Amino acid sequence: MGGRQLIGVALLALAALEARADTERWEPIVLIVAAAWSGADAIDLPSLRRIYLDRQTNVGGERVRALHRTSGSPIRAGFSRSALGHSEAHLERYWIEQALLGGGLPPREVASADSLLRHVRAQPGTIGYLARSELAGLDLAGVRVLGLQTEDGVLRAGDPEYPLRFRAPAPPEPRGAAP
Amino acid sequence: MRDGSERSRSAHGRHLAPAFVAVLALALTAGAEPPELDRDPCAPVRARPSRVPDLQQLAEAVCRSLCGDAEPDDFSQRWRLAIGGWADASYRDTNARGGDESIELDHANLHVDARLDERWQLFFEGEYEHEPALIGGTDEREWELEQLYGEYRHRDFLRVRAGRFSTPFGYWTPVHWAILVDTIEPPLHESGRIIPEQQNGLRVFGNVFAGRWLGLQSELEYSLHGGYAADGFAAGEPDGLSLGSDLRLRLDQHLLGLSLYTQENGDENDRREYDLVVYGEIQLPFDLLFRSEYVRQQRDSSTRPVFVRNPDMVYAKLRWDFREDTYLNYRFEFGEDDELGATVEHVIHRVTLGYQPISRVRLKAEYARHLYDRGPLDDYDYWGLSAGVFF
Numbered sequence: 001m002g003g004r005q006l007i008g009v010a011l012l013a014l015a016a017l018e019a020r021a022d023t024e025r026w027e028p029i030v031l032i033v034a035a036a037w038s039g040a041d042a043i044d045l046p047s048l049r050r051i052y053l054d055r056q057t058n059v060g061g062e063r064v065r066a067l068h069r070t071s072g073s074p075i076r077a078g079f080s081r082s083a084l085g086h087s088e089a090h091l092e093r094y095w096i097e098q099a100l101l102g103g104g105l106p107p108r109e110v111a112s113a114d115s116l117l118r119h120v121r122a123q124p125g126t127i128g129y130l131a132r133s134e135l136a137g138l139d140l141a142g143v144r145v146l147g148l149q150t151e152d153g154v155l156r157a158g159d160p161e162y163p164l165r166f167r168a169p170a171p172p173e174p175r176g177a178a179p
Numbered sequence: 180m181r182d183g184s185e186r187s188r189s190a191h192g193r194h195l196a197p198a199f200v201a202v203l204a205l206a207l208t209a210g211a212e213p214p215e216l217d218r219d220p221c222a223p224v225r226a227r228p229s230r231v232p233d234l235q236q237l238a239e240a241v242c243r244s245l246c247g248d249a250e251p252d253d254f255s256q257r258w259r260l261a262i263g264g265w266a267d268a269s270y271r272d273t274n275a276r277g278g279d280e281s282i283e284l285d286h287a288n289l290h291v292d293a294r295l296d297e298r299w300q301l302f303f304e305g306e307y308e309h310e311p312a313l314i315g316g317t318d319e320r321e322w323e324l325e326q327l328y329g330e331y332r333h334r335d336f337l338r339v340r341a342g343r344f345s346t347p348f349g350y351w352t353p354v355h356w357a358i359l360v361d362t363i364e365p366p367l368h369e370s371g372r373i374i375p376e377q378q379n380g381l382r383v384f385g386n387v388f389a390g391r392w393l394g395l396q397s398e399l400e401y402s403l404h405g406g407y408a409a410d411g412f413a414a415g416e417p418d419g420l421s422l423g424s425d426l427r428l429r430l431d432q433h434l435l436g437l438s439l440y441t442q443e444n445g446d447e448n449d450r451r452e453y454d455l456v457v458y459g460e461i462q463l464p465f466d467l468l469f470r471s472e473y474v475r476q477q478r479d480s481s482t483r484p485v486f487v488r489n490p491d492m493v494y495a496k497l498r499w500d501f502r503e504d505t506y507l508n509y510r511f512e513f514g515e516d517d518e519l520g521a522t523v524e525h526v527i528h529r530v531t532l533g534y535q536p537i538s539r540v541r542l543k544a545e546y547a548r549h550l551y552d553r554g555p556l557d558d559y560d561y562w563g564l565s566a567g568v569f570f
Contacts, residue, residue, distance in 0.1 A: 046396045047388070056388065058334055063297065089503060092538040096569050097359055099263050102292060102302040102326065102344075 027168040028132045028157035029079055031146040032116075034124040038062060042147035042154040043127075045163070049084050051127065053094070054104025066107035067119055067128040075131050078166020083129075113138055131168060132157050259294035265358045267541070267567030275549075275559030285309050285565075286357055288325070300330040325377065336385040343409055344382060347402040347425040348374045348438045349456035349472050358567035361498060361506070362531045363545045367514045368474040368492040374440055374454055378421060380406010395430040402426075408442050419443025432462035453477040471495040474514075488522045490515035506533045524552040541567040 031043065039062045050056035052066045069076040071088070080088050095106045110116045113134040120126045121142040130138075147154035148162065155162045266287040272280045290304040304325040328342030345353045351369050354360065355376055364370065384402035391397065402425040408418040419442060427436030440454040458472040473493045492514030500506045508531040516525035529547040536542070547561040 050388065055386065056335055057297065057332070065297070087503065089538060093535070096263075096538060099261055099292065100265070100288075100290060100304075100356060100359065100569075101354065102290075102300070102304070102328075102330075105259055105261055105292070105294065 025168055025170060026165045028162055029075060029082070029129050029164040029166055030132050030135060030157045031127060031129050031148070031164070032120055032140075032143045033127050033146055034120050035142050035144045036124040037144075039064070039125070040149070041144070042149040044149040045083065048127075048148075052084055052107060054098070054106070063125045065123065065126050067116060067126055068107040068109045069116070069129070070109055070111050074168060075129070075166050078168075079129055079164065082164050082166070117143060129164070131166070133168070258296070259292075261292040262290070263292075263569065264289040265356075265567060265569045267358050267565055269363060269563055269565040271363075271561070271563045273559055273561045275561075276557055278559065283309050286567075288356070288358075290326075298332050300332070301328075302330070303327050334385070336387050337383070338385050340382040340384070341380075343377050343379050344404075346374055346376060346378050346408075346423065346440070347382065347384070347404060348423060348440050348454070349425075349436065349474065350434075350458045350460070350470065351472060352376065357565070358541055358569070361496070361508045361533060361543075362510060362529060363543050363563040363565045364529070364547065364561070366472070366492070366494040366510070367512050367516060367525060367527070368456075368472070368494075371490075371492075371516060373474060373476055373490065373492070375408035375418070375421075375442070377409035378404055378406045378423075379409050380404060380421070384425075392430065395433070398429040400425075400427045400429070418445040434458075434460040451479040466500040468498040468500070469496070470498075488515055488517075490517060490522060492516075504535045507531070508533065523556065526550040526552075539569040541565075 031048075033039065039059050043059065047056060047059060051059070051064055052068075054066075057064060069079070077088055080086055080091055084091065086094070091106075095104075098104045098106075108119075110119055110128070113130050116128045116130065117138060117140075120128050127146070145157075147156050148164065157164075264287070266284065268282070268284045270280075270282045272278075284307075286309070287307040288304065289306075290302070293301045295301065304327070305322065306325045307320070307322050309320045324343060326342070326344050328340050328344045330338060330340040332338045345355070347353050351360070351366060352374055355365065355369060357363070368374070382402060382404035384400070384404075387399045387401075389397045389399055403423075405420070405422045408421045421440065421442035423438065423440040425436065425438040427434060436456075436458045438454075438456045438458075442452055444450050444452050454474065454476045456472055456474045458470075460468065460470040462468055471494065474491070476490050478489050492512070494510055494512040496508060496510035498506050498508045508529075510527075510529045510531075512525075512527040512529065514525060515522045517523075527547055527549050529545065531543055531545040534542045543563070543565040545561075545563045545565070547563075548558070549561065550558045
């Protein structure tokens with residue numbers, strides 16, 4: 001293969017990668033708790049990490065428990081990276097070791113945003129997370145959205161510095177749309 | 180020369196080893212894509228299931244029979260049950276005088292963790308363990324109750340554990356399971372059983388989240404315990420009352436700790452022993468981790484034979500996680516070793532390559548050079564391969 005052909009192949013590969021990137025977008029992850037929970041309206045990142053690693057079970061004297069989304073889902077992978085600071089493989093090893101030490105147990109999993117809402121409403125102090133786009137079609141009665149407490153104030157999902165986000169697949173294009 | 184019963188036990192181990200390899204192969208060939216999880220509160224006790232037969236299925240069945248359907252209610256939100264286990268096998272060889280090549284099933288472990296609610300926990304752990312022959316020592320195998328305790332968690336800063344539990348002393352002793360640690364052989368203070376692995380008694384412990392300190396997120400962990408040291412392989416005369424404490428400060432991913440421990444050693448004329456360990460861990464750039472533990476034991480001189488000194492032992496290790504699933508570990512160990520009688524100075528250089536092809540499988544290859552300053556023991560080399568699987 002000649003030099004020009006090699007360059008051509010490389011450019012095609014780059015174009016393919018670019019096209020793939022176009023089908024994904026970064027989407028904020030929203031934290032929710034039950035409206036009845038008397039804890040604060042925002043939580044700091046270290047506390048969130050400890051709660052999801054089962055190292056902390058109380059916030060401000062209030063019992064708190066975590067819910068995860070389904071293992072392998074894009075939102076969970078994004079949450080693990082941006083909130084907990086680790087890959088899912090790393091966290092899997094962590095939980096295996098904790099089980100043997102009699103330490104923490106991994107958060108329960110829920111398969112859908114609907115299921116998450118049911119569990120959050122049922123137990124004040126349960127914390128879960130959703131994609132911002134998932135909020136639109138849901139009845140949010142009985143839950144409230146948590147901000148992220150930082151040294152400079154509270155960050156909300158719409159803020160550009162808001163760190164919790166995941167790589168979401170783009171929604172499918174409607175049929176018959178112009179190419 | 181081994182007697183008949185030892186040969187029989189060795190043959191038993193050799194028969195178990197291929198079975199273990201088969202389980203390991205099954206785990207390695209399990210698909211990366213997990214099946215769909217059940218959508219009920221009983222299901223998500225594990226992080227990521229695979230097609231390997233899993234004890235967690237039993238836990239889920241029990242949980243489901245108690246919790247009923249998927250509707251969240253008070254009981255199903257609180258009840259948790261986790262069942263797990265692991266096994267490991269090793270090939271070891273040495274050029275030491277009296278040393279022998281071996282292929283053995285080293286451990287088979289089963290543990291059950293029941294959370295009756297968010298405050299109460301019951302934990303059981305049983306283990307088959309094979310302790311390979313030390314040079315000039317004997318080969319030992321036994322079934323052992325590792326842990327059996329109940330725990331009450333009032334708040335994060337106050338937890339009470341009663342029963343049989345791992346001794347909170349330094350870094351290694353409470354995390355001593357072969358499958359969890361970096362190397363095949365433990366460091367000197369652990370192989371010499373300076374501190375008993377378990378205690379029968381009461382432990383009060385907890386965490387205090389102290390906020391930012393020196394620009395780093397800090398956390399203080401404390402532990403106080405009292406009771407009686409549990410008998411291990413060297414079970415002989417019962418030990419007297421033991422007391423211990425542990426204090427560790429975490430600063431982000433760094434760790435600094437101090438543990439104190441005292442007991443009457445029944446095997447040594449009830450002599451009183453006072454132990455101290457200072458330990459620390461620093462996360463360095465380029466995925467390097469440094470860890471060290473210094474252990475000192477002070478022995479009651481009135482009952483101490485004249486040729487046995489108060490031992491000091493230290494190790495320092497550097498681990499490089501050059502891939503997410505692979506690491507290289509170097510450990511330097513130095514200390515006074517009295518495992519075989521008179522105290523001799525023992526130096527070990529140890530290099531380990533670890534590989535985790537999937538999260539539930541741990542493979543290790545290890546080389547160590549053992550050096551003695553004097554005494555009846557010659558220097559020797561050691562090689563080992565180990566494979567462990569969680570199930």
